[in-house]
Amino acid sequence: MGSSCIIKHFEYYSPLSDGDKELLDSLEKAPRAVRKNESVWQQGSPTEHFYTVSKGWVYAYRNMEDGTRQVLDLFVPGDIVGLREFAFRKRISGLNALTDAEICPFPKKRMVDVFSQSLLLSNIFFMIASRDQSILLERLVNLGRRSAKAKLAHFLVEISQRLAKTNVDISNHYKIPLSQGLLADALGLSAVHVNRTFHELKEEGLINPGHGGIELLDLEGLKKVAGFDPCYLDEDIDGMLGEVRSRYVAS
Amino acid sequence: MGSSCIIKHFEYYSPLSDGDKELLDSLEKAPRAVRKNESVWQQGSPTEHFYTVSKGWVYAYRNMEDGTRQVLDLFVPGDIVGLREFAFRKRISGLNALTDAEICPFPKKRMVDVFSQSLLLSNIFFMIASRDQSILLERLVNLGRRSAKAKLAHFLVEISQRLAKTNVDISNHYKIPLSQGLLADALGLSAVHVNRTFHELKEEGLINPGHGGIELLDLEGLKKVAGFDPCYLDEDIDGMLGEVRSRYVAS
DNA sequence: TCGACGACATAACATAGGTTAAACCACGAT
DNA sequence: ATCGTGGTTTAACCTATGTTATGTCGTCGA
Numbered sequence: 001m002g003s004s005c006i007i008k009h010f011e012y013y014s015p016l017s018d019g020d021k022e023l024l025d026s027l028e029k030a031p032r033a034v035r036k037n038e039s040v041w042q043q044g045s046p047t048e049h050f051y052t053v054s055k056g057w058v059y060a061y062r063n064m065e066d067g068t069r070q071v072l073d074l075f076v077p078g079d080i081v082g083l084r085e086f087a088f089r090k091r092i093s094g095l096n097a098l099t100d101a102e103i104c105p106f107p108k109k110r111m112v113d114v115f116s117q118s119l120l121l122s123n124i125f126f127m128i129a130s131r132d133q134s135i136l137l138e139r140l141v142n143l144g145r146r147s148a149k150a151k152l153a154h155f156l157v158e159i160s161q162r163l164a165k166t167n168v169d170i171s172n173h174y175k176i177p178l179s180q181g182l183l184a185d186a187l188g189l190s191a192v193h194v195n196r197t198f199h200e201l202k203e204e205g206l207i208n209p210g211h212g213g214i215e216l217l218d219l220e221g222l223k224k225v226a227g228f229d230p231c232y233l234d235e236d237i238d239g240m241l242g243e244v245r246s247r248y249v250a251s
Numbered sequence: 252m253g254s255s256c257i258i259k260h261f262e263y264y265s266p267l268s269d270g271d272k273e274l275l276d277s278l279e280k281a282p283r284a285v286r287k288n289e290s291v292w293q294q295g296s297p298t299e300h301f302y303t304v305s306k307g308w309v310y311a312y313r314n315m316e317d318g319t320r321q322v323l324d325l326f327v328p329g330d331i332v333g334l335r336e337f338a339f340r341k342r343i344s345g346l347n348a349l350t351d352a353e354i355c356p357f358p359k360k361r362m363v364d365v366f367s368q369s370l371l372l373s374n375i376f377f378m379i380a381s382r383d384q385s386i387l388l389e390r391l392v393n394l395g396r397r398s399a400k401a402k403l404a405h406f407l408v409e410i411s412q413r414l415a416k417t418n419v420d421i422s423n424h425y426k427i428p429l430s431q432g433l434l435a436d437a438l439g440l441s442a443v444h445v446n447r448t449f450h451e452l453k454e455e456g457l458i459n460p461g462h463g464g465i466e467l468l469d470l471e472g473l474k475k476v477a478g479f480d481p482c483y484l485d486e487d488i489d490g491m492l493g494e495v496r497s498r499y500v501a502s
Numbered sequence: 503t504c505g506a507c508g509a510c511a512t513a514a515c516a517t518a519g520g521t522t523a524a525a526c527c528a529c530g531a532t
Numbered sequence: 533a534t535c536g537t538g539g540t541t542t543a544a545c546c547t548a549t550g551t552t553a554t555g556t557c558g559t560c561g562a
Contacts, residue, residue: 062392065478070395072388084388087381089487093388112494115366115373122366122373129380130338136387137323137335137343141313143394144321144439148519179539188395190520195541197519211528211539227316236340243363399549430509441550446511462509462558 004028005054005104009078012165013124014241017248020118027113029105034058040095040103041082047091049105050082056101057177060093061185071186073136074098074159074178078166080128086111099177123244127235134232143188146227148197151187154226156207160216161233175213201225255279256305256355260329263416264375265492268499271369278364280356285309291346291354298342300356301333307352308428311344312436322437324387325349325410325429329417331379337362350428374495378486385483394439397478399448402438405477407458411467412484426464452476 004025010016016024031054034040040051040058053075060072060081072093075081085091086108114121135158142154159178160170168174180198184191198209206222208215216222255276261267267275282305285291291302291309304326311323311332323344326332336342337359365372386409393405411421419425431449435442449460457473459466467473 062388064392064396068396070392072391084381084384087378087486087488087491088385088482089485089490090482092385092483109494111377112370112374112498115377116370116498119363119367123363126362126366126377126380127338129377129384130335133335133380133384133387134339134343136384136391137313139391140323140387140394141315141321143391144437145315145319181539186395191540192521192542193519199541209540231339231341232343234340235338237338239340240338243360247363247367432509442510443512443551444549447549450511460510 005031005052006080006106009052009080010121010124012078013127013237014120014245016120020121023114023117023121027106027110029107031102031104034097034101034103036097036100038097040097041091042094043092044090047082047085047088047108049107050080050085051103051105053077053079053081054102054104057098058095058101058103059098059182059186060095062093069185070188071182073139074186076159076162076166076168079162082108083125083129083132098182119247120241120244123241127237127240131233131235138232148187148189148193149200150226151189152183152194152197152201153206153222154228155183155187156214156216157219157222157226157228158233160219161230165233170216170219173215175210175215177213180209256282256303257331257357260303260331261372261375263329264378264488265371265496267371271372274365274368274372278357278361280358282353282355285348285352285354287348287351289348291348292342293345294343295341298333298336298339298359300358301331301336302354302356304328304330304332305353305355308349309346309352309354310349310433310437311346313344320436321439322433324390325437327410327414327417327419330413333359334376334380334383349433370498371492371495374492378488378491382484382486389483399438399440399444400451401477402440403434403445403448403452404457404473405479406434406438407465407467408470408473408477408479409484411470412481416484421467421470424466426461426466428464431460 004021006028007016007021007024010024043063055077058075058081060075061069062072063069081095081103111125114125138158142151146154156176159176163170180194181191183189184194187194198207201207202209204221206218206225208217222228257279258267258272258275261275294314306328309326309332311326312320313323314320332346332354362376365376389409393402397405407427410427414421431445432442434440435445438445449458452458453460455472457467457469457476459468473479
């Protein structure tokens with residue numbers, strides 16, 4: 001046992017029993033390394049697995065008929081990817097590696113085992129799905145009703161918050177490995193306009209863009225221009241799992 | 252027992268055992284009637300229940316600091332609303348009635364009972380969450396990378412498809428009860444521009460807008476201008492639940 | 503029957519952001 | 533060292549969509 005990707009992730013939510021750990025461990029298959037820009041899966045391919053990201057960054061996207069594309073979501077180490085497609089036979093979006101990465105596959109079919117064998121794990125999976133939705137919702141607000149500048153600031157702040165939860169140290173010249181083109185596709189902008197807007201944010205001392213990554217210089221400043229409200233990332237872990245845990249004791 | 256909102260909805264996915272039905276029935280509280288424009292809940296209020304919509308339409312929205320708002324999702328009879336907030340203590344979006352409506356509350360806490368007592372119901376809930384995400388994803392594409400005209404067409408087609416699943420007869424002069432202002436807030440447009448674009452779509456014989464509702468005249472035409480691909484609404488119900496059902500037999 | 507209100511319609515004008523194009527820069531492969 | 537490729541930068545120009553304003557229409561409550 002030991003080095004399972006997903007166990008570490010789940011222990012963020014709750015301590016797990018040995019039984020739970022064994023179950024998760026039995027699900028996990030050998031990790032798969034993917035190269036930068038390599039495709040993990042494509043739109044339309046069958047959905048046999050979901051994955052945890054153990055190293056590196058990946059992103060989900062959708063190619064449009066007119067050659068343009070929409071980046072739908074970004075995943076950092078610790079995130080679970082592909083749970084969305086649980087109900088679908090085919091992938092509704094593609095998944096690419098943004099950097100060199102490592103992902104751990106789980107057979108989708110064995111989710112049934114989780115549901116039937118562990119109440120705690122079922123709840124955690126459901127929490128994760130709920131959190132994912134909440135992130136998507138905020139992304140909708142971002143695309144629908146914010147200016148380019150606020151979009152960028154908001155997106156960057158969100159990523160920094162998500163990284164913080166996985167214990168990445170943002171503050172110290174950490175470079176977010178996003179190209180301006182990718183940001184454009186994520187936010188419904190053109191790459192040129194992302195560049196223009198970056199220029200502004202740089203002038204104001206908020207970020208330091210450059211080859212190979214964006215550095216966040218003033219998180220509070222960014223939050224202000226974004227109108228950032230962190231509530232959509234604050235799960236009520238204890239409230240949700242407290243009852244479940246007490247049942248474990250009872251039974 | 253008998254007239255439970257949610258049982259009918261779940262039977263769309265799978266036949267239920269008597270035990271499952273009893274469980275669902277025991278969860279459901281007395282239906283609540285809401286008036287057109289009445290608020291069901293507001294941003295920040297505690298998340299004690301989720302609901303099934305049994306009659307009428309409701310929508311989730313988010314008010315922005317600058318007075319503008321984003322409509323996040325629309326729910327028609329049969330939809331489940333509030334599952335998103337499963338992991339959160341407070342609602343991250345408001346919910347209003349679009350028309351007079353009737354909703355059936357379920358205490359969120361009792362989801363634990365579902366998970367612990369019924370494998371089939373657990374799976375169905377998870378499928379619904381997955382489908383919800385898939386709809387949000389498509390909305391993201393819509394907001395990020397489509398023209399105003401395509402946005403409107405796509406949104407209208409999606410709604411018609413969702414209605415079709417609940418056996419509403421679209422074809423016969425059915426009027427979708429959406430105002431232009433609400434559509435604007437859903438699609439990140441201004442009400443004026445929605446009006447302009449409706450004018451075009453009307454010229455082309457695709458829709459018939461008017462007081463109190465939009466009539467869809469040419470669904471195929473709308474699909475074409477929207478670039479509509481229905482795959483994101485096609486769950487693989489049998490594939491997902493087949494295994495679960497076979498376990499029921501086995502045990 | 504009146505008034506008030508909300509949705510719809512249309513016009514004139516303003517602008518955020520798109521498009522195209524051309525340099526430039528860094529870096530990995532040969 | 534050199535080339536090619538992908539990311540960045542900047543500039544000039546363009547257009548889809550926003551804004552403001554004003555008027556009409558239908559409906560509902562008093």
